[in-house]
Amino acid sequence: MSHSQVTNPNLYSLRDILLLSQLLHINKIQTLQDLESIDNDLFEGILSQWKTHISTQLQHKTIKVNTLNQLKELYRKLLDKYKVDNTESLANEVYYMRIEELEDTIEKKRDEFTAVLNS
Template sequence: MSQAQLTNPNTYTLRDILLLSQLLHINHIPTLKKLESIDHDLLVTILNEWKQHISTTLEHSTIKINTLNQLKELYIKLLEKYKVENTENLANEVYFLRIDELENIIQSKKEEFKMTLNEGE
């Protein structure tokens, strides 16, 4: 996978992005400036948590970001894509999009279930 693919926000699901933004937030990385000065051990911890989190493994996502430069590039692109300026706003924006996504999935499953019930009549 090329660097451009690794750092393309469209490569990641809303679930992936929400988890990343939450990991950055709980590790006190509110801005790009703070991310740029992150301790290497903390970077490794965040990336490992992101890659090994139950939501990532359930979705069969493969996170291939391994370096600070890759993470910074992705972070910058995420801020641009979602038109936000910091980690907290990114998390909030993606959270509401994820809720909408889940509501749409639930509605679709309800309709599918109703159609299945009606076929049996």
């Protein structure tokens, strides 16, 4: 997989992005500048948590980011895509989109259930 595919923000679900932004936030990585100067152990810890988190496992998905440069490039592209300038804004933006996504899923399931019930 090429570097640009690994850092393409469109390949990550809202769930993936929300989790990453939460992990960055709780580890006080608020800006690209913070990410530039991150301690390697902290970077490895965040990456490991992102890859092994239950929500990632539930999707049977493999997070392909392996290097700090890949994470920085992805983060930069995520900030651009969601038109925000820090981790907290990214988390907030994606959180509300994720809630909407879940509400749509619930509505579809409700409709399917009603259709099955009435058939």
